[in-house]
Amino acid sequence: MLSEWIELSLEDASPSQPSGPLPGGTYTLHAAGVLELTPAACRDDAPACVLSAGIHGNETAPIELLGACLARLEAGLLRLGAPVLVILGNLEAIRRGTRYVHTNLNRLFRRDLGETGMEPDRARLLMRAVDDFFARYPGRERLHYDLHTAIRDSRYPRFVVEPYAETATRHEQWRWLAAANIQAVLHQHRHSWTFSHYSKHYHRAQAFTLELGRALPFGENDLAPLMPMARLIEALLAGREPRGADPERMVFFRVAHELMRHSSDFRLCFADDTPNFTEFQPGARLAEDAEAGPFVVADAPLSVVFPNAEVELGARAALLARPTPPPD
Numbered sequence: 001m002l003s004e005w006i007e008l009s010l011e012d013a014s015p016s017q018p019s020g021p022l023p024g025g026t027y028t029l030h031a032a033g034v035l036e037l038t039p040a041a042c043r044d045d046a047p048a049c050v051l052s053a054g055i056h057g058n059e060t061a062p063i064e065l066l067g068a069c070l071a072r073l074e075a076g077l078l079r080l081g082a083p084v085l086v087i088l089g090n091l092e093a094i095r096r097g098t099r100y101v102h103t104n105l106n107r108l109f110r111r112d113l114g115e116t117g118m119e120p121d122r123a124r125l126l127m128r129a130v131d132d133f134f135a136r137y138p139g140r141e142r143l144h145y146d147l148h149t150a151i152r153d154s155r156y157p158r159f160v161v162e163p164y165a166e167t168a169t170r171h172e173q174w175r176w177l178a179a180a181n182i183q184a185v186l187h188q189h190r191h192s193w194t195f196s197h198y199s200k201h202y203h204r205a206q207a208f209t210l211e212l213g214r215a216l217p218f219g220e221n222d223l224a225p226l227m228p229m230a231r232l233i234e235a236l237l238a239g240r241e242p243r244g245a246d247p248e249r250m251v252f253f254r255v256a257h258e259l260m261r262h263s264s265d266f267r268l269c270f271a272d273d274t275p276n277f278t279e280f281q282p283g284a285r286l287a288e289d290a291e292a293g294p295f296v297v298a299d300a301p302l303s304v305v306f307p308n309a310e311v312e313l314g315a316r317a318a319l320l321a322r323p324t325p326p327p328d
């Protein structure tokens with residue numbers, strides 16, 4: 001059933017059995033695209049993990065990656081040894097191959113969300129699923145990896161966004177991510193209401209948004225560079241201590257400024273295909289907005305991440321970051 005779960009979810013079909021056995025434990029389907037794996041036995045220090053993909057429907061490589069890991073579990077190549085909640089985020093957008101249908105799901109993960117519609121309803125269902133899952137494991141370390149791919153190329157094709165929240169990131173996370181071939185880390189400077197931020201802010205989970213290369217349609221992804229990440233996910237599924245490596249292999253950045261789109265007359269002043277983490281020198285004009293005026297780099301260079309002039313009004317059009325020393 002596990003190997004068919006993704007296809008069935010996308011076809012809006014129900015599996016023959018909503019729960020059943022798997023090597024090392026059981027699975028339970030709570031809702032479309034929400035699958036819980038419950039181990040028969042589990043080490044005390046194995047974290048309860050949320051693994052999510054498809055929060056943006058056109059980001060297919062992480063869905064294929066999770067599918068491959070679940071298939072290995074079902075085939076008995078590993079045994080479940082930790083509680084895991086696997087989530088396919090925006091099912092309708094995945095079916096259509098689009099980032100979202102009406103609005104960006106990854107800005108809606110807040111408990112006071114008032115909006116109505118498909119994506120807000122999905123955000124509420126996913127927040128409840130995460131709340132219920134973590135509540136079943138009080139006292140256990142919590143982890144959430146929200147897997148994405150980026151619209152454009154990047155100086156660092158695989159990087160993570162560390163959401164802003166009070167909870168400190170444990171040093172072992174940097175070691176695991178370095179061993180999984182993550183090349184850069186971007187610390188957020190303020191609350192962002194993304195899915196990974198939700199788990200960190202409300203549940204004190206170790207949580208990241210992982211950017212795993214470029215967004216391509218199903219079948220066009222090269223999963224080879226993601227094999228070290230697959231090994232990390234499999235260690236988490238098996239409840240084993242993941243492999244670690246020196247975090248100084250990664251380059252660390254901190255967001256210095258968030259460029260917002262305020263008016264319909266907004267443009268970015270650099271080429272559309274500018275790779276993530278491209279650095280602009282003082283004096284460079286980065287954006288023009290009829291309401292906010294121009295944005296010009298002031299006294300120190302800024303690296304641009306996730307530039308997108310087509311975002312909704314009032315939304316983030318780019319993150320601007322500077323290098324920062326690796327955490328101790």
Ligand SMILES: O=C(O)CCC(=O)N[C@@H](CCC(=O)O)C(=O)O
Nearest residue numbers: 106149150151152161194209306
């Ligand atoms: O490539 C892009 O411009 C967007 C890729 C993407 O979806 N990124 C996430 C990052 C979430 C975060 O800031 O933690 C997003 O924009 O939702």
Ligand SMILES: [Zn+2]
Nearest residue numbers: 056059148149
């Ligand atoms: Zn995304």
